[in-house]
Amino acid sequence: MALNVVIAGGGFGGLYAARRLERRLPRHSARITLVTDQNFLLYTPLLPGAASGSLEPRHVVVPLREELDWTDIRLARVTSVDPDAKKLRMNLLDGSHLLGTDCRPQALMRARAARYPLRMLRDVPRAWQEKYFDRDDAFARVRPELRAAVQWRTGDVTRLCEPGTWDLILCRNLTMYLHPHVADRIWNALEDALRPGGFLVLGKAERPVGAQRLGSIAPCIYRKDRV
Numbered sequence: 001m002a003l004n005v006v007i008a009g010g011g012f013g014g015l016y017a018a019r020r021l022e023r024r025l026p027r028h029s030a031r032i033t034l035v036t037d038q039n040f041l042l043y044t045p046l047l048p049g050a051a052s053g054s055l056e057p058r059h060v061v062v063p064l065r066e067e068l069d070w071t072d073i074r075l076a077r078v079t080s081v082d083p084d085a086k087k088l089r090m091n092l093l094d095g096s097h098l099l100g101t102d103c104r105p106q107a108l109m110r111a112r113a114a115r116y117p118l119r120m121l122r123d124v125p126r127a128w129q130e131k132y133f134d135r136d137d138a139f140a141r142v143r144p145e146l147r148a149a150v151q152w153r154t155g156d157v158t159r160l161c162e163p164g165t166w167d168l169i170l171c172r173n174l175t176m177y178l179h180p181h182v183a184d185r186i187w188n189a190l191e192d193a194l195r196p197g198g199f200l201v202l203g204k205a206e207r208p209v210g211a212q213r214l215g216s217i218a219p220c221i222y223r224k225d226r227v
């Protein structure tokens with residue numbers, strides 16, 4: 001019977017276990033599943049370099065999909081493990097990983113609450129309003145199952161752009177407040193964090209000046225070249 005291996009956590013232990021198994025076992029002779037709540041490894045020994053400024057923060061993270069060849073990576077949160085019964089429970093992040101960041105905790109509190117005056121939904125198609133929102137009085141709130149699928153983190157994008165490989169990055173109306181040389185660094189980090197073919201959405205007044213790998217495909221929308 002083929003081996004069925006599940007690894008919980010994509011840190012040092014998890015990534016190296018999966019990589020060693022991939023190298024030792026004939027390709028696809030086993031089913032290796034790595035369950036992790038982040039799609040990258042944080043390279044902790046290099047953190048002091050990032051903190052002191054001698055390294056770019058984006059250089060201390062390693063995207064798991066680039067390191068592993070045939071391991072099945074599941075973005076999910078492990079909720080319990082029972083080795084005797086060979087059972088691991090997890091909350092799937094529905095195949096998608098939705099992450100929101102802001103440098104202000106108050107902004108994240110509002111985003112988590114996901115409660116909006118009804119007038120703000122005027123451009124949202126009616127079918128989506130019914131499917132994804134609950135209404136109370138003059139407000140609409142994003143349904144709990146959708147709220148639960150999003151992770152929120154406090155973060156300063158000028159110091160650490162969330163590592164990835166992301167299919168879509170929405171970064172609207174942020175860089176317009178920054179000094180151009182700081183914005184340049186952000187374009188670079190966003191380009192790195194996008195998968196080839198992935199999309200970046202900016203505000204109307206923003207342009208990724210100097211970003212070599214981003215092509216404009218529609219107003220405010222840029223795609224990372226596949227090469």
Ligand SMILES: Cc1cc2nc3c(=O)[nH]c(=O)nc-3n(C[C@H](O)[C@H](O)[C@H](O)COP(=O)(O)OP(=O)(O)OC[C@H]3O[C@@H](n4cnc5c(N)ncnc54)[C@H](O)[C@@H]3O)c2cc1C
Binds near residue numbers: 010012040042047
């Ligand atoms: C600043 C710093 C410097 C260090 N320098 C060194 C060094 O020079 N040499 C050295 O040997 N060690 C060093 N360490 C220690 C080293 O980082 C740890 O020993 C190592 O990361 C432990 O590996 P791990 O796989 O057990 O955990 P981690 O690397 O922490 O990985 C755990 C992974 O599991 C994921 N996860 C957690 N909970 C869940 C869940 N419920 N569901 C799904 N996924 C989950 C996390 O997101 C993470 O990806 C350093 C640590 C720090 C903080």
Ligand SMILES: C[S@@+](CC[C@H](N)C(=O)[O-])C[C@H]1O[C@@H](n2cnc3c(N)ncnc32)[C@H](O)[C@@H]1O
Binds near residue numbers: 102107158172173
């Ligand atoms: C004008 S609002 C735009 C919000 C939203 N993107 C939109 O388009 O409606 C700018 C947001 O960027 C956040 N911000 C500003 N500088 C930041 C930084 N360096 N890192 C992370 N967030 C930042 C602010 O806290 C604020 O919530």
